[in-house]
Amino acid sequence: MLHQIIDEAYVCHIAFTAGGETHCIPTSHWRKDDYLYIHGSNGSRLIKALSGGNEASVAITLLDGLVLAKSAFSHTMNYRSAVIYGQFEVVQGKTQKLEALDVFMDKIAEGRKSEVRPGNAREVNATTLLRIPLTEAAVKVSQSGPSDKEEDVGLAVWAGVLPLKMTAMPPVAADYTADVAIPAYVKTWTE
Amino acid sequence: MLHQIIDEAYVCHIAFTAGGETHCIPTSHWRKDDYLYIHGSNGSRLIKALSGGNEASVAITLLDGLVLAKSAFSHTMNYRSAVIYGQFEVVQGKTQKLEALDVFMDKIAEGRKSEVRPGNAREVNATTLLRIPLTEAAVKVSQSGPSDKEEDVGLAVWAGVLPLKMTAMPPVAADYTADVAIPAYVKTWTE
Numbered sequence: 001m002l003h004q005i006i007d008e009a010y011v012c013h014i015a016f017t018a019g020g021e022t023h024c025i026p027t028s029h030w031r032k033d034d035y036l037y038i039h040g041s042n043g044s045r046l047i048k049a050l051s052g053g054n055e056a057s058v059a060i061t062l063l064d065g066l067v068l069a070k071s072a073f074s075h076t077m078n079y080r081s082a083v084i085y086g087q088f089e090v091v092q093g094k095t096q097k098l099e100a101l102d103v104f105m106d107k108i109a110e111g112r113k114s115e116v117r118p119g120n121a122r123e124v125n126a127t128t129l130l131r132i133p134l135t136e137a138a139v140k141v142s143q144s145g146p147s148d149k150e151e152d153v154g155l156a157v158w159a160g161v162l163p164l165k166m167t168a169m170p171p172v173a174a175d176y177t178a179d180v181a182i183p184a185y186v187k188t189w190t191e
Numbered sequence: 192m193l194h195q196i197i198d199e200a201y202v203c204h205i206a207f208t209a210g211g212e213t214h215c216i217p218t219s220h221w222r223k224d225d226y227l228y229i230h231g232s233n234g235s236r237l238i239k240a241l242s243g244g245n246e247a248s249v250a251i252t253l254l255d256g257l258v259l260a261k262s263a264f265s266h267t268m269n270y271r272s273a274v275i276y277g278q279f280e281v282v283q284g285k286t287q288k289l290e291a292l293d294v295f296m297d298k299i300a301e302g303r304k305s306e307v308r309p310g311n312a313r314e315v316n317a318t319t320l321l322r323i324p325l326t327e328a329a330v331k332v333s334q335s336g337p338s339d340k341e342e343d344v345g346l347a348v349w350a351g352v353l354p355l356k357m358t359a360m361p362p363v364a365a366d367y368t369a370d371v372a373i374p375a376y377v378k379t380w381t382e
Contacts, residue, residue, distance in 0.1 A: 072292065158368055
């Protein structure tokens with residue numbers, strides 16, 4: 001379930017302390033084997049703080065619905081969440097970086113890595129990849145209908161789930177795409 | 192835009208330090224005037240840590256799409272995010288707590304607060320409400336098509352946006368709802 005949550009979500013939130021302040025920063029992520037990867041410009045605050053080996057906590061949450069019970073205090077939400085604890089390490093070596101970035105591109109759009117103009121030396125050098133092992137992680141899943149107390153079950157109030165789902169909407173081509181063949185991952189995006 | 196982001200999202204992530212560890216915890220939230228509110232059981236770790244006035248950072252992120260450029264390193268995402276810094280304070284007084292919870296219920300389902308069985312003294316007492324002022328907040332919005340370098344624009348690669356949207360799916364009534372009239376917010380949920 002941990003891998004599934006990480007793979008389904010595009011964005012995680014990372015908590016860390018830097019300069020005496022606690023930060024909560026969203027960033028895109030992906031997974032390769034038993035590591036969660038992030039990337040960023042060498043100079044960004046997030047990358048600089050986490051490259052130093054600061055303790056970090058990474059949270060990923062997929063909201064699946066609102067759960068409406070018959071009593072006010074029994075309302076809840078359905079979700080799948082993972083919280084990872086540990087330290088990030090810098091991914092060294094051009095080959096290792098490019099291999100990991102290929103996995104990210106496959107998550108975004110399968111096969112696209114062989115279509116796009118690949119990163120040049122300057123671009124690869126200006127980008128830092130970090131990864132955190134998935135060894136210390138807490139997964140929480142809430143996937144059920146409402147639960148009301150015995151004495152509330154008979155009340156004349158609607159109870160049930162209002163589901164929510166992250167949904168793919170129709171692709172929007174850039175003006176400058178022109179007469180390019182539409183790749184499979186764009187054609188099937190909303191399926 | 193700050194209010195809009197907070198109001199549209201159901202879940203925030205809160206970073207805080209407790210017992211020497213940095214945590215990133217997801218929780219539901221709502222807004223009343225210029226405060227972001229959260230709630231929880233008196234005994235929960237999140238509530239206990241934040242009630243002590245620890246420095247906290249609250250992040251809310253709405254992902255709007257994947258932005259596919261013609262070069263690998265120009266890919267990005269469209270999103271709207273807010274990060275709030277400060278300290279939470281405990282909402283005191285039964286009336287104040289119930290007024291704030293009514294705003295939460297209206298966010299979930301407008302008008303439902305007058306249908307459900309309201310919280311009793313025991314339930315209200317067992318729940319802590321916290322709020323953080325929206326005085327120190329950073330909003331970031333990225334809402335555009337891909338941007339490729341001059342030399343990449345002519346490449347024969349599809350470029351554009353694959354939009355994503357949190358979408359309401361058909362309501363699922365609980366077995367024990369029985370012959371209850373379906374409220375407007377359930378009927379119109381998917382509209």
